[in-house]
Amino acid sequence: MAKELKDLTKRADNYSQWYNDLVIKADLAEQSAVRGCMVIKPYGYAIWEKMQRILDDMFKATGHVNAYFPLLIPKSFLSREAEHVEGFAKECAVVTHHRLMNDPEGKGVVVDPSARLDEELIIRPTSETIIWNTYKNWISSYRDLPILCNQWANVMRWEMRTRMFLRTAEFLWQEGHTAHATREEAEAEAVKMLNVYGDFAENYMAVPVIKGVKSANERFAGALETYTIEAMMQDGKALQSGTSHFLGQNFAKAFDVKFINKNNELEYVWATSWGVSTRLMGALIMTHSDDNGLVLPPKLAPIQVVIVPIYKSQEQLDTINNRVNPMVEKLRSMGISVKYDNADNKRPGFKFADYELKGVPVRLVLGARDLENGTIEVMRRDTLEKSTVAIDGIEEYVKTLLDDIQDNIFKKALNHRSEMTTYVDTYDEFKKQIEKGGFIMAHWDGTPETEEKIKEETKATIRCIPLEGDKTPGVCMVTGKPSKQRVVFARNY
Amino acid sequence: MAKELKDLTKRADNYSQWYNDLVIKADLAEQSAVRGCMVIKPYGYAIWEKMQRILDDMFKATGHVNAYFPLLIPKSFLSREAEHVEGFAKECAVVTHHRLMNDPEGKGVVVDPSARLDEELIIRPTSETIIWNTYKNWISSYRDLPILCNQWANVMRWEMRTRMFLRTAEFLWQEGHTAHATREEAEAEAVKMLNVYGDFAENYMAVPVIKGVKSANERFAGALETYTIEAMMQDGKALQSGTSHFLGQNFAKAFDVKFINKNNELEYVWATSWGVSTRLMGALIMTHSDDNGLVLPPKLAPIQVVIVPIYKSQEQLDTINNRVNPMVEKLRSMGISVKYDNADNKRPGFKFADYELKGVPVRLVLGARDLENGTIEVMRRDTLEKSTVAIDGIEEYVKTLLDDIQDNIFKKALNHRSEMTTYVDTYDEFKKQIEKGGFIMAHWDGTPETEEKIKEETKATIRCIPLEGDKTPGVCMVTGKPSKQRVVFARNY
Numbered sequence: 001m002a003k004e005l006k007d008l009t010k011r012a013d014n015y016s017q018w019y020n021d022l023v024i025k026a027d028l029a030e031q032s033a034v035r036g037c038m039v040i041k042p043y044g045y046a047i048w049e050k051m052q053r054i055l056d057d058m059f060k061a062t063g064h065v066n067a068y069f070p071l072l073i074p075k076s077f078l079s080r081e082a083e084h085v086e087g088f089a090k091e092c093a094v095v096t097h098h099r100l101m102n103d104p105e106g107k108g109v110v111v112d113p114s115a116r117l118d119e120e121l122i123i124r125p126t127s128e129t130i131i132w133n134t135y136k137n138w139i140s141s142y143r144d145l146p147i148l149c150n151q152w153a154n155v156m157r158w159e160m161r162t163r164m165f166l167r168t169a170e171f172l173w174q175e176g177h178t179a180h181a182t183r184e185e186a187e188a189e190a191v192k193m194l195n196v197y198g199d200f201a202e203n204y205m206a207v208p209v210i211k212g213v214k215s216a217n218e219r220f221a222g223a224l225e226t227y228t229i230e231a232m233m234q235d236g237k238a239l240q241s242g243t244s245h246f247l248g249q250n251f252a253k254a255f256d257v258k259f260i261n262k263n264n265e266l267e268y269v270w271a272t273s274w275g276v277s278t279r280l281m282g283a284l285i286m287t288h289s290d291d292n293g294l295v296l297p298p299k300l301a302p303i304q305v306v307i308v309p310i311y312k313s314q315e316q317l318d319t320i321n322n323r324v325n326p327m328v329e330k331l332r333s334m335g336i337s338v339k340y341d342n343a344d345n346k347r348p349g350f351k352f353a354d355y356e357l358k359g360v361p362v363r364l365v366l367g368a369r370d371l372e373n374g375t376i377e378v379m380r381r382d383t384l385e386k387s388t389v390a391i392d393g394i395e396e397y398v399k400t401l402l403d404d405i406q407d408n409i410f411k412k413a414l415n416h417r418s419e420m421t422t423y424v425d426t427y428d429e430f431k432k433q434i435e436k437g438g439f440i441m442a443h444w445d446g447t448p449e450t451e452e453k454i455k456e457e458t459k460a461t462i463r464c465i466p467l468e469g470d471k472t473p474g475v476c477m478v479t480g481k482p483s484k485q486r487v488v489f490a491r492n493y
Numbered sequence: 494m495a496k497e498l499k500d501l502t503k504r505a506d507n508y509s510q511w512y513n514d515l516v517i518k519a520d521l522a523e524q525s526a527v528r529g530c531m532v533i534k535p536y537g538y539a540i541w542e543k544m545q546r547i548l549d550d551m552f553k554a555t556g557h558v559n560a561y562f563p564l565l566i567p568k569s570f571l572s573r574e575a576e577h578v579e580g581f582a583k584e585c586a587v588v589t590h591h592r593l594m595n596d597p598e599g600k601g602v603v604v605d606p607s608a609r610l611d612e613e614l615i616i617r618p619t620s621e622t623i624i625w626n627t628y629k630n631w632i633s634s635y636r637d638l639p640i641l642c643n644q645w646a647n648v649m650r651w652e653m654r655t656r657m658f659l660r661t662a663e664f665l666w667q668e669g670h671t672a673h674a675t676r677e678e679a680e681a682e683a684v685k686m687l688n689v690y691g692d693f694a695e696n697y698m699a700v701p702v703i704k705g706v707k708s709a710n711e712r713f714a715g716a717l718e719t720y721t722i723e724a725m726m727q728d729g730k731a732l733q734s735g736t737s738h739f740l741g742q743n744f745a746k747a748f749d750v751k752f753i754n755k756n757n758e759l760e761y762v763w764a765t766s767w768g769v770s771t772r773l774m775g776a777l778i779m780t781h782s783d784d785n786g787l788v789l790p791p792k793l794a795p796i797q798v799v800i801v802p803i804y805k806s807q808e809q810l811d812t813i814n815n816r817v818n819p820m821v822e823k824l825r826s827m828g829i830s831v832k833y834d835n836a837d838n839k840r841p842g843f844k845f846a847d848y849e850l851k852g853v854p855v856r857l858v859l860g861a862r863d864l865e866n867g868t869i870e871v872m873r874r875d876t877l878e879k880s881t882v883a884i885d886g887i888e889e890y891v892k893t894l895l896d897d898i899q900d901n902i903f904k905k906a907l908n909h910r911s912e913m914t915t916y917v918d919t920y921d922e923f924k925k926q927i928e929k930g931g932f933i934m935a936h937w938d939g940t941p942e943t944e945e946k947i948k949e950e951t952k953a954t955i956r957c958i959p960l961e962g963d964k965t966p967g968v969c970m971v972t973g974k975p976s977k978q979r980v981v982f983a984r985n986y
Contacts, residue, residue: 079601108572
């Protein structure tokens with residue numbers, strides 16, 4: 001067994017440590033010299049690139065285009081929208097100077113006090129303000145609408161406690177910012193993008209999510225409505241995985257963005273914004289992986305199939321190479337990414353453990369005996385099951401198996417979520433249940449006060465008010481007041 | 494003629510103003526509220542995305558992988574490499590605080606003085622320092638080498654004079670950073686990536702470039718050798734379009750990155766770095782465009798073909814639509830990006846001018862008369878020539894035409910460069926010739942002093958010492974001392 005694997009903490013022993021170990025040992029990311037900022041290593045970045053490419057195609061298929069807006073935001077912009085400043089203007093990186101100079105005492109470089117900026121600049125924590133300041137110049141008539149822009153960018157929030165991928169000071173994300181002529185169109189856009197996120201999470205990441213609306217307490221600073229997809233991790237905690245905001249006319253008012261509507265009247269523009277980030281990497285890792293390492297959905301795995309030869313002589317290796325090379329070519333022509341690892345500086349056992357750790361969905365092993373028998377050994381990473389199958393037609397077999405693994409890990413996660421979801425009607429029962437983790441479906445009277453009380457007493461928050469499913473009214477488990485429908489409570493990342 | 498086009502300055506009147514006008518009017522980019530930082534608009538970003546995709550594929554085909562390193566660099570890192578700090582630690586954005594607070598006087602937000610960072614952080618002007626600080630942990634043996642990483646990122650240099658795409662405070666780029674076991678391998682890598690850049694410039698951007706080596710004065714701060722591709726703009730000025738640096742062991746020494754080589758000896762690691770940026774957009778615009786607007790090479794045009802119908806009644810439009818729809822489908826199936834603009838809120842003349850301004854390589858116009866005759870009008874953007882051809886087989890015709898346009902604009906640029914390149918043997922002649930612009934091939938004695946004198950007296954710099962072409966020795970035009978070969982002089986952007 002490989003050294004790296006031996007040191008991986010077991011989930012049952014310490015889930016949090018297991019996660020940290022796995023991020024490091026699977027070569028996904030590591031801490032940098034800058035507090036709270038991570039280095040995304042090539043293997044981790046390859047997964048993020050696959051996510052980006054798929055999401056970008058989905059955005060374009062729904063009519064969006066990409067653009068790029070400045071990294072730095074004038075400090076005064078943040079104060080324009082009253083709620084936004086409360087949410088974002090506090091813990092952030094502030095640029096105050098634009099020059100360094102040689103230290104007069106000869107010790108490296110120091111800030112040049114004469115190069116102080118007239119107005120401080122903030123590294124964007126999110127870009128609504130700079131973008132709406134730009135849209136002001138792009139919009140004058142209903143003919144200029146809608147604007148459907150997205151940007152892929154880095155953003156920075158000076159978080160006190162950071163964890164790789166889940167909460168880092170700098171992170172990578174996409175942020176869509178759209179402008180519309182009517183309230184209805186903007187609301188429909190926010191819901192459309194929520195559905196794109198839900199589709200991506202379930203059909204590519206194989207992560208089941210509940211789509212819903214945030215309560216007022218959990219809304220984005222400056223939004224009238226925040227839609228969210230909420231996933232459940234293996235430890236029963238919730239992870240907010242993507243949000244889509246209906247911003248009303250708040251930012252249009254803050255930046256004075258008006259248009260002439262079809263009735264020739266001047267009106268403020270309606271807005272949405274929506275984003276997912278490298279946090280999705282955390283959701284992916286924590287939903288599927290196990291004590292042997294990563295488990296990746298085939299649709300996002302940088303390497304979908306690895307082939308390892310077993311041989312005792314160069315002659316045997318040559319024979320195996322001759323059989324494997326056309327197999328690799330065939331698999332690639334089918335759009336499957338394959339690595340043939342016939343490097344001779346590592347033993348097969350080491351390779352097996354390493355590819356398990358890295359979550360490669362399918363492993364094929366071919367030895368001299370197999371060649372004689374016309375067979376090949378297949379191992380699927382999700383169940384670790386091995387089987388020996390005919391080498392003829394292996395390419396089609398692998399293709400079907402990859403689809404099967406994609407389906408299976410989604411179902412497994414869905415089953416896990418079902419098992420960890422309980423319906424609770426009393427607050428006493430709630431307090432007991434929340435200690436066991438998972439989603440609790442309970443009635444709530446709709447007030448911020450009750451939500452706050454529950455959070456203080458149990459550390460559970462309302463993850464969302466689900467858009468689909470059971471809408472039966474009831475009474476609040478805490479106050480006994482009327483409730484329109486059950487909402488999802490959980491402790492969360 | 495469209496309003497936008499009417500206002501475009503002519504190149505002959507004011508080349509610099511023509512460029513600025515064109516960037517704005519073709520919807521490529523605009524100034525933002527932050528000094529020196531631009532907004533890249535969707536049409537401009539679509540061209541950049543095409544560049545990114547092609548370059549990224551070329552990097553991967555040459556064995557590179559992507560990763561991501563932090564935006565912020567501890568101030569002390571910049572001082573580690575003596576030359577690097579001189580080149581990059583001066584005009585840069587300095588983060589000194591990590592929190593804002595409500596203004597005690599009630600006016601928005603102010604910097605919280607208690608949130609001063611122990612060590613200031615610099616927004617990366619380039620990432621050698623933070624990356625080599627990271628590589629230290631990745632490398633211990635020759636088995637860990639080579640490391641072939643690239644990152645796509647934003648960087649910031651506090652430039653005093655900025656021009657959109659050509660020189661902006663924030664810009665987008667890719668930076669490759671590789672680590673090698675031997676000097677030879679690192680040098681070969683630097684040259685390999687120079688050739689990738691040259692291939693991209695000539696075969697995709699249709700911009701002819703001279704590949705060469707920089708003189709010591711023009712070298713990257715911290716490099717032993719800087720390779721460059723130099724392009725000539727229509728006004729005869731040079732534009733440095735991409736650089737690849739052989740860094741020797743400088744950064745390995747600065748960050749103490751050693752490895753055990755095959756002879757079991759401890760040795761410093763050898764390095765390269767290489768980058769191209771959104772500056773390439775400036776090269777693209779200034780090489781091909783004309784007084785009617787952008788001219789884009791088909792391989793980078795977001796829309797390669799636009800089809801405009803001419804009709805007098807809905808019935809005519811319906812007939813045209815029926816003929817065009819399968820044409821669009823066929824063109825798309827051939828991998829050609831097509832826009833069918835049958836919107837009825839703009840007149841054909843407006844559409845024609847707009848697509849010319851945006852540089853769409855091929856325009857097809859179809860009217861009722863054409864349908865009767867079985868013909869279609871084809872306009873190619875590079876020459877503005879119109880012709881009427883048979884509608885049957887138009888798709889193949891267009892495909893061939895796109896290839897032809899790609900070739901033609903490259904040849905046109907190459908001819909322009911030839912016409913604007915002169916061989917000069919005396920300094921007097923040089924001084925006269927440099928006023929006319931263009932590349933001057935002249936002998937130089939190889940000293941920084943002579944180069945500096947020429948720069949001071951003529952504003953011309955040595956763009957590069959060409960790697961290919963005439964290598965005949967001679968005597969320096971200024972000092973009469975021996976010269977190994979002619980070098981390229983020009984005024985530059």
